[in-house]
């Protein structure tokens with residue numbers, strides 16, 4: 001073992017094992033922290049700070065569903081079941097409010113970030129911690145990325161397309177349309193879209209020719225008009 005490393009270990013060991021104030025840790029306030037002795041390199045780079053690897057938002061969305069986070073959190077623009085209680089903040093704008101690490105912390109230790117009004121009388125977050133025993137590291141990487149991807153649309157931008165309905169899935173608020181080129185947005189293709197509400201699908205059938213309005217920021221269809229054949 002490199003001598004400097006060995007000295008470092010012994011130093012740490014002394015600092016952790018001494019309960020009586022030692023010469024190095026004597027001043028109050030520094031106890032608990034390991035201070036580097038002169039001449040000994042720090043154990044981590046100077047500007048080190050914990051940073052969360054970027055995960056995959058789409059997979060994170062599935063994690064959000066798997067752990068039923070929607071029980072307490074609405075995410076506007078998504079089709080999750082509506083929260084059964086109004087326990088937690090709505091999350092659709094979160095991405096522009098906090099860094100990724102904040103979301104990670106709110107998942108692994110809700111009480112660290114909970115505001116006063118969100119605490120129970122014993123000072124803990126009202127957010128449940130059931131997921132902590134069950135979440136994999138991969139899931140913990142993808143979930144915060146999903147929340148970070150929830151941002152207000154830069155500018156609401158609506159485009160129109162024309163096509164034929166291939167399938168309707170009202171339960172999932174989805175429609176599959178075989179459409180022509182959508183100018184400045186998408187080539188002709190058959191594709192599934194979410195609709196902004198179930199009402200948008202009312203009165204429509206597979207095979208109908210339609211003109212539809214798509215909100216490109218949220219990627220949802222907000223209006224569908226039947227065309228004459």
Ligand code: HEC
Nearest residue numbers: 067069072087088089106110113114118125126127128131
């Ligand atoms: C039992 C209700 C409940 C469940 C279930 C729940 N939360 Fe929360 N969550 C809360 C409450 C209440 C807060 C308010 C602040 C706090 O306590 O941390 C919160 C806060 C948050 C925040 C911070 C928001 C902010 O504005 O600071 C995030 C992010 C979050 N929750 C994500 C999740 C995720 C992801 C899950 C699923 C693994 C989840 N929550 C499950 C109740 C819940």
